Amino acid sequence: MDTIEGQRTVKATSFREATAEDWEYVTKLGREAIQKNAGRPVIDLLRSQKDVPNHGWQINNYEHSLQCATRALKNGETEEYIVAALLHDLCQDLNPYNHDKLAGDALRYYVSDELHWVVANHQIFQLSFRDHSKFDTKACEKYRGHPYFEAAMRFCEHYDMNCFGKYDYLPLEHFEPMVYRLYEKGVQAFHAKHPY
Numbered sequence: 212m213d214t215i216e217g218q219r220t221v222k223a224t225s226f227r228e229a230t231a232e233d234w235e236y237v238t239k240l241g242r243e244a245i246q247k248n249a250g251r252p253v254i255d256l257l258r259s260q261k262d263v264p265n266h267g268w269q270i271n272n273y274e275h276s277l278q279c280a281t282r283a284l285k286n287g288e289t290e291e292y293i294v295a296a297l298l299h300d301l302c303q304d305l306n307p308y309n310h311d312k313l314a315g316d317a318l319r320y321y322v323s324d325e326l327h328w329v330v331a332n333h334q335i336f337q338l339s340f341r342d343h344s345k346f347d348t349k350a351c352e353k354y355r356g357h358p359y360f361e362a363a364m365r366f367c368e369h370y371d372m373n374c375f376g377k378y379d380y381l382p383l384e385h386f387e388p389m390v391y392r393l394y395e396k397g398v399q400a401f402h403a404k405h406p407y
C-alpha cells in the first residue's frame with residue numbers, strides 16, 4: 212500500500228484521463244493529507260502576520276487576535292469560541308473590506324452555524340461601537356431579528372471592539388492545540404458526511 216510519504220503519481224494529466232482507480236487513489240491521498248494537516252494552514256497564516264502594521268492603533272492585528280482569544284479563554288468561553296475569536300481577523304490583509312466573510316469560510320464546517328455567522332458578519336456589527344466616527348453605527352440594524360443578532364453583538368462588544376490597547380495576551384502556541392483539535396474533529400466529521 213502506498214503511503215503519503217512514498218506516494219506514486221498517476222499517469223493522467225487531466226481529470227478526463229483519470230481512471231476510476233486514479234480517482235480512488237488521489238482522493239484517498241488528498242484526504243489523508245487534509246486530515247494530517249488540519250488546522251496548520253490557519254496557524255501558519257496567522258503566524259505570518261506577526262509584524263503587520265498597526266495602522267495607528269497601539270497594537271497590530273496579530274496582537275489584537277491573540278488578545279481577543281485570551282479574553283475569550285479568561286471569560287470561560289468554549290474552545291470553538293476561543294478559536295473563532297483567535298481567527299476572526301485572520302484574513303484582514305487578504306481583503307480588508309470583506310475579511311469577515313473570508314474568516315467565516317476559514318471556520319466553516321469547524322464551528323457551529325451560529326459562530327460561523329457571527330464571524331462572517333462581525334464587520335457590520337463592530338461598526339456599532341464606532342462612536343464619534345463617520346461610520347454608520349446603525350448598519351447592522353438590517354439584521355435585527357436574525358437569530359444570531361445578539362450573539363454577533365456580544366462577540367463584537369467583548370472580543371473585538373475592546374481589544375485595541377496593550378494587554379497581557381497569551382502566545383499563539385497556547386492556542387495551537389485548540390485549533391488542531393477543532394479542525395481535526397471538523398475534517399473527520401466532514402469526511403464522514405461527504406465520502407465524495
Ligand SMILES: [Fe+2]
Pocket residue numbers: 299300310311333334
Ligand atoms: Fe474584523
Ligand SMILES: [Fe+2]
Pocket residue numbers: 275299300371372
Ligand atoms: Fe477584530
